[in-house]
Amino acid sequence: xxxxxxxxxxxxxxxxxxxxxxxxxxxxxxxxxxxxxxxxxxxxxxxxxxxxxxxxxxxxxxxxxxxxxxxxxxxxxxxxxxxxxxxxxxxxxxxxxxxxxxxxxxxxxxxxxxxxxxxxxxxxxxxxxxxxxxxxxxxxxxxxxxxxxxxxxxxxxxxxxxxxxxxxxxxxxxxxxxxxxxxxxxxxxxxxxxxxxxxxxxxxxxxxxxxxxxxxxxxxxxxxxxxxxxxxxxxxxxxxxxxxxxxxxxxxxxxxxxxxxxxxxxxxxxxxxxxxxxxxxxxxxxxxxxxxxxxxxxxxxxxxxxxxxxxxxxxxxxxxxxxxxxxxxxxxxxxxxxxxxxxx
Ligand SMILES: N[C@@H](CCC(=O)N[C@@H](CS)C(=O)NCC(=O)O)C(=O)O
Numbered sequence: 001x002x003x004x005x006x007x008x009x010x011x012x013x014x015x016x017x018x019x020x021x022x023x024x025x026x027x028x029x030x031x032x033x034x035x036x037x038x039x040x041x042x043x044x045x046x047x048x049x050x051x052x053x054x055x056x057x058x059x060x061x062x063x064x065x066x067x068x069x070x071x072x073x074x075x076x077x078x079x080x081x082x083x084x085x086x087x088x089x090x091x092x093x094x095x096x097x098x099x100x101x102x103x104x105x106x107x108x109x110x111x112x113x114x115x116x117x118x119x120x121x122x123x124x125x126x127x128x129x130x131x132x133x134x135x136x137x138x139x140x141x142x143x144x145x146x147x148x149x150x151x152x153x154x155x156x157x158x159x160x161x162x163x164x165x166x167x168x169x170x171x172x173x174x175x176x177x178x179x180x181x182x183x184x185x186x187x188x189x190x191x192x193x194x195x196x197x198x199x200x201x202x203x204x205x206x207x208x209x210x211x212x213x214x215x216x217x218x219x220x221x222x223x224x225x226x227x228x229x230x231x232x233x234x235x236x237x238x239x240x241x242x243x244x245x246x247x248x249x250x251x252x253x254x255x256x257x258x259x260x261x262x263x264x265x266x267x268x269x270x271x272x273x274x275x276x277x278x279x280x281x282x283x284x285x286x287x288x289x290x291x292x293x294x295x296x297x298x299x300x301x302x303x304x305x306x307x308x309x310x311x312x313x314x315x316x317x318x319x320x321x322x323x324x325x326x327x328x329x330x331x332x333x334x335x336x337x338x339x340x341x342x343x344x
Contacts, residue, residue, distance in 0.1 A: 031245060034242075039076070041100070042071075042083065042101060042105060046184060047185070051317075065084070065105070067253075071246055073298075073304075075298075085100060088158065089158040091158075096235070105233045110122040120236060124250045124251065127230075127329055128327075129204045134200075135199075138218065142222070150177060152179055153199075154187050154198070155201060156184055157181065168226045187201075188209050202231070204322070207221065211321075249298075254308070254331075256302075259274070261281060261303055262311055263304055263306070269281050288343060313329065
């Protein structure tokens with residue numbers, strides 16, 4: 001009997017949760033909470049140059065940081081109104097589930113399990129990546145096919161990297177020795193000090209972390225890519241209004257580049273006769289802000305204060321020498337795969 005009551009209670013609690021969250025969450029209110037607290041609660045990495053990285057004064061920059069800045073510009077009118085919480089790969093999802101942060105923008109791969117089974121929602125992709133391997137040039141290793149039994153592999157725990165690495169070596173029939181750490185800097189140090197034969201993570205991560213090695217030029221990233229790592233911002237499931245705000249802040253940032261709207265020309269673009277551009281800049285009579293529950297200037301502020309996606313890429317990733325070539329992260333109109341739904 002006791003058990004039966006427990007079960008019934010269990011179900012009713014579950015049903016209650018479903019009833020309150022299962023309507024698509026239009027009434028949940030991270031947008032309102034954000035306005036009240038006056039800043040966006042943004043989860044970032046513990047330091048990954050080009051993506052999310054703090055300088056000595058504590059100023060965060062990077063293409064992942066710019067996603068949170070865009071949301072702050074849209075919702076609060078000021079891209080600087082962001083509180084950053086640095087998180088390891090292992091901590092990041094619990095922090096979002098627990099409400100410690102409201103958006104996770106931290107080189108995080110969109111996978112089925114993360115999207116469907118842990119109460120989270122991926123809103124899009126801000127960087128298309130794939131997993132690679134870095135080795136010391138002196139090893140003479142030129143390809144992943146050169147790895148032999150006993151190869152020591154350094155990486156981060158709580159990542160897709162760990163899983164892909166296991167799949168990869170299994171499929172090759174190579175016995176490998178994983179050397180895993182929670183903090184990325186521990187991985188860098190271990191690899192730099194020679195504890196591992198290779199360092200594996202997203203290729204963007206390898207390019208960024210290579211800059212931290214004692215002698216970056218002594219190392220090379222192998223040509224093969226062993227996985228798909230679409231990286232993008234994540235929110236909690238069940239708050240569709242917030243999800244939409246984050247998704248369309250990301251989309252307009254990318255679409256602005258497609259239509260040649262940037263931080264330098266946006267004021268003159270307000271006079272454009274092209275309806276697509278009028279929608280992107282929030283010109284007179286456009287209704288996108290209203291649809292999102294924001295004002296008409298939400299997208300204007302994103303582009304004016306942060307610039308478009310291309311400007312962010314150039315500043316954070318190309319000009320810093322991390323990945324000068326845009327590769328797949330170029331617009332679909334320029335040979336890449338960046339393609340966002342239309343802002344209309
Ligand atoms: N994209 C992969 C890997 C993400 C990841 O955490 N990579 C490490 C190595 S680049 C990292 O970001 N470290 C930075 C940090 O922990 O602050 C995932 O989502 O699981």
